Amino acid sequence: MAYLTQTASGQPVLILKEGTTRSRGREAQRNNIMAARIIGEVLKTTLGPRGMDKMLIDSLGDITITNDGAAILDEIEVEHPAAKMMVEIAKTQDDMVGDGTTTSVVLAGELLKRAEELLDQNIHPTILVSGYRKAAQKAIETINKISIPVNIEDRGTLRKVALTSMASKAVGPAKEHLAEIAIDAVKQITEKRGDRLVADIDNIQIIKKTGKSLFESQLVRGLIIDKEVVHPGMPKKIENAKIALLDCPLEIEKTEFSAEIRIRDPVQMKAFLDQETKMLKEMVDKVKASGANVVFCQKGIDDMAQHFLAKEGILSARRVKQSDMEKLARATGGRIVTDLDDLSSQDLGEAGMVEERKIGEDKMIFVEKCKDPRSVAVLLRAGLERMVDEAERAMNDALSVVSDVIENNKIVAGGGAVEVEIAKELRDYATKVGGREQLAIEAFADAIEVIPRTLAENAGLEPIDIIVELRAAHEKTDGKYMGVNVFTGKIENMNLNGVVEPSVVKEQAVKSAAESSSMILRIDDVIAATKPKEEKGPEKTPGESEEY
Numbered sequence: 001m002a003y004l005t006q007t008a009s010g011q012p013v014l015i016l017k018e019g020t021t022r023s024r025g026r027e028a029q030r031n032n033i034m035a036a037r038i039i040g041e042v043l044k045t046t047l048g049p050r051g052m053d054k055m056l057i058d059s060l061g062d063i064t065i066t067n068d069g070a071a072i073l074d075e076i077e078v079e080h081p082a083a084k085m086m087v088e089i090a091k092t093q094d095d096m097v098g099d100g101t102t103t104s105v106v107l108a109g110e111l112l113k114r115a116e117e118l119l120d121q122n123i124h125p126t127i128l129v130s131g132y133r134k135a136a137q138k139a140i141e142t143i144n145k146i147s148i149p150v151n152i153e154d155r156g157t158l159r160k161v162a163l164t165s166m167a168s169k170a171v172g173p174a175k176e177h178l179a180e181i182a183i184d185a186v187k188q189i190t191e192k193r194g195d196r197l198v199a200d201i202d203n204i205q206i207i208k209k210t211g212k213s214l215f216e217s218q219l220v221r222g223l224i225i226d227k228e229v230v231h232p233g234m235p236k237k238i239e240n241a242k243i244a245l246l247d248c249p250l251e252i253e254k255t256e257f258s259a260e261i262r263i264r265d266p267v268q269m270k271a272f273l274d275q276e277t278k279m280l281k282e283m284v285d286k287v288k289a290s291g292a293n294v295v296f297c298q299k300g301i302d303d304m305a306q307h308f309l310a311k312e313g314i315l316s317a318r319r320v321k322q323s324d325m326e327k328l329a330r331a332t333g334g335r336i337v338t339d340l341d342d343l344s345s346q347d348l349g350e351a352g353m354v355e356e357r358k359i360g361e362d363k364m365i366f367v368e369k370c371k372d373p374r375s376v377a378v379l380l381r382a383g384l385e386r387m388v389d390e391a392e393r394a395m396n397d398a399l400s401v402v403s404d405v406i407e408n409n410k411i412v413a414g415g416g417a418v419e420v421e422i423a424k425e426l427r428d429y430a431t432k433v434g435g436r437e438q439l440a441i442e443a444f445a446d447a448i449e450v451i452p453r454t455l456a457e458n459a460g461l462e463p464i465d466i467i468v469e470l471r472a473a474h475e476k477t478d479g480k481y482m483g484v485n486v487f488t489g490k491i492e493n494m495n496l497n498g499v500v501e502p503s504v505v506k507e508q509a510v511k512s513a514a515e516s517s518s519m520i521l522r523i524d525d526v527i528a529a530t531k532p533k534e535e536k537g538p539e540k541t542p543g544e545s546e547e548y
Contacts, residue, residue, distance in 0.1 A: 019530030028526045029119065030459040032082035033112045036520055038135070039078070039086040040109020042309040043102045047451070049167040050459040050486045051102075058508040065386050068100030068166055068262070070395045082520055087510045098201070098400020099165050102503040103451060107513035110450035114443035116522055118410050123436055127517040134433065135426055136514035138441075140427045140507050143418060145501040146480050147410040148495065152197070153196055156296020158183045159533070160498040161405050164414050167499075169394035170387075174214035180217045182398035183380055188376050190406055199403035201489075205327055206395060208388040210541065211360045212381040217391065220377040222351055222370040225324055227317040228363035229356045230301055233310035236356045241315075243349040244292035245336045249299035250283050250318075251307075252276055277304055283340055284308040289344045296320045296328055296353045298336075315354060317365055323410055330375035331367065394412050404502035412503045413494035415483025416452025420470045423449050448510075459486035466491075 005108060008468040010447060016022070023031060045052050045068035055065045056075040062454050064075050066387045074089040089108055090101040124246050159343025162179035171178060207224045229236060263269050280302055287295060287309070295301075295316040297311065309316050320328075329336055351368025359379075382388040412418045426445035449467060456466040466484050469491045473482035483494035494500070 001326065004084060016469055016527065017529060020096050020527060021090050021167055021530075022525070022527045023309060024525040026119070027430050028457055028524055028541050029125070029521070030116070031080075032520050032523055032524070033116050035080035035082040036086050036112050036517075037060045037109045038084050040112075042076075043072060043105050044109075045458060046072070046456050047102050047106060047170070047454040048458050048486055050455075051168050052458070053170060058160070060329075063386065064389065065170075066390055066393060067170070068101075068397070069100075073101075073105070079541040081526075082523075085516050085520060087265040089516045093508055093512055097502070097505045097508045099397045099404075099501070100117070100509045103506075104512045105450060106450060106454060106508035107229050107509060108517050110447040111262055111444065111513055111517035112304075112520060114447045115440075115517065118439055118443055119521075120368055123439060125521045127436045128440045128443075128521055129159075131433075132436040132444055132514050132518050132521075133427075135441045135444035137516075138423045138426055138429050138508055139444070139510045142422045143412060143503050143506050143510070146408075148500075150404050150405055150409045150411055152409050155183060157411065158402055158405060160500050161411060161502060163403050164499050164501055165397040165401040169397070171214060171257065173260055173396045174217070175392075175394075177215055178217065178395055179398055180542070181217060183401050184219050185376050185378055185400055186402040186406060189374055190403075191374060196393045196404055199406045201399045201403050203327065203330060203375040204399055205324070205375070206363075206380060206392055206489050207377060208380045208392055209359045209362070209386055210382065210385050212383070214380075214382050214391055216381045216386070220366060220368050220379060221369035221373055222366070222377065223324065223327055223373075223375065224379060225296065225317055225320055225328075225365040225367065226362070227320060227365060229365065230316050231306040231310045233307075234315050235317070236312055238293050238354050239352065241294045241351045241367070242290075242292050242345075243294045243296065243328070243332050243334050243351060243354070244287055244290060244297060244347070245325055245332075245334045245349060246296075246340070246343075246460045247299070247325065247336050248340055249301070249339045250280070250287075250295075250297060250305040250340075251300050252300040280305045280310055284314075285313060286340050286343060287314065288312050290348060291345045292343075292348055296325065298322060298325050315365075328367065330372050331373035333371070346490055401502050402507065404504050408502065408504050409505040411500045411520045413481040413483055414499040414501045415485065415497070416470065416493075417481050417483035417494045418466075418506055419448045419451040420474050420483075421480050424471070424474050428500040438511070444514075450525075455486055459484075459489070461489045 024268040051067050052068045054072050070090045070192050073090045074433040078084050078087055086105055089104050093101045093104045154512045159179050162182050163175055166175045185204045186199050190197055205223055284305055293314055295314055297318045298320055300531040325336055332349025332351050335347040337347050351367045354367050356363055356365050380388055380391045382391050423445040426441055431439035452470055453467055456463040473479045473491050481493045481495040482491050485492045
């Protein structure tokens with residue numbers, strides 16, 4: 001409908017385009033809250049080690065089976081704008097800390113649910129937003145207060161953090177093996193910048209191949225290049241490799257303008273062809289002179305150049321991705337050279353072994369046994385394609401949390417312990433704030449308890465009993481690490497149980513959830529334009545003639 005208004009004289013004035021829809025006030029808020037809450041409800045059953053998986057089928061019929069919040073929201077095509085904001089929370093959480101996506105979305109959904117109850121009591125959204133902001137600030141203070149500093153050389157703690165992040169993934173008994181790989185990989189690529197440690201997990205290459213089992217997954221101290229050796233005459237394995245990284249083609253470049261060469265004598269013709277061969281031979285000689293016995297080229301390698309390289313016994317690969325070239329430079333200590341004339345022995349990288357191996361159907365080049373690689377590769381194996389994908393998601397989470405702990409060496413207890421402690425602190429704090437904001441802060445405290453409640457529900461326990469027991473445990477002086485053990489149904493010390501998470505994951509989850517729920521609550525008017533219609537030609541029935 002077009003949105004109309006009238007002048008004093010009753011003359012209609014058209015304001016919005018025809019077909020525009022508008023909902024406002026309580027109706028707009030209700031719709032937005034409902035859409036966002038549904039997204040939270042979708043993810044709720046996947047939370048925790050006892051959470052279930054979702055099977056997602058896209059428009060092409062491809063199947064994804066996972067319980068990773070970010071992966072689920074990435075796959076489902078969300079239409080409602082408020083629901084899209086929930087998808088953005090998960091994306092932000094994943095980009096920032098790599099874990100806790102389900103927690104942040106479920107918490108945002110619960111915050112909106114509690115807010116709706118207060119809106120029905122005629123409490124203004126601005127007061128709610130203000131209360132939520134104060135509560136989030138207090139929650140982060142509480143996380144910092146109860147977090148435990150970690151020595152990053154303490155491998156046992158890093159293993160616990162990695163195992164907690166993978167507890168909900170369907171990788172079963174291979175968790176221990178994957179956790180060890182994740183710790184070794186992150187420690188290998190960690191570097192000191194100034195006075196802080198940086199572990200950028202983009203420097204860890206993850207290669208997935210079906211076949212064998214999860215236990216055959218391995219860490220390669222070097223890289224895996226998804227290319228094969230360009231010429232069958234080249235060696236397939238070279239030890240003590242000296243690696244040239246070239247960002248220039250080993251080809252004769254075609255001239256930019258077309259030229260005509262008139263040759264009157266067959267000898268000239270031969271000389272012309274020989275010149276091209278000579279130029280390619282010179283290129284290969286330059287590579288050989290530098291002492292290289294392995295060449296990774298980002299551009300192409302001419303057939304004749306391949307022949308000369310093979311004669312010299314140099315293993316070569318062409319059209320290697322730029323990202324892989326950069327990782328190779330970090331792993332082997334070589335420099336990427338853009339002009340062959342500049343190639344010298346100082347530019348070469350080193351690796352203990354470079355070998356082409358066949359994995360499943362594909363041939364790949366393994367660059368391994370590097371001295372102190374600043375970039376490494378993880379080769380994931382599993383019998384099923386879906387399983388390899390899930391293993392990749394588990395590995396990403398494990399790598400993320402280990403790097404989080406190395407960069408900010410603080411952890412908190414899992415199993416709902418942090419959330420119940422935050423709720424306790426918020427209830428004390430609410431009475432000091434007073435006024436209507438007190439109600440919003442208490443609502444935040446009730447909402448954050450959704451995490452232990454959902455953990456209990458997903459484990460088939462009685463959520464009300466668990467929450468009551470948790471609150472009682474946290475009232476004691478030493479109760480701040482008490483959480484729910486979803487396997488036994490008992491309230492236990494999660495720190496001693498080894499269920500621990502990086503504190504930055506919890507902080508980011510609280511921040512994201514509070515910000516997005518506040519933004520949705522402040523909206524009181526939704527004006528939606530019509531979508532442009534796709535033009536369709538008149539459909540013809542089969543056998544209908546053109547003339548008709």
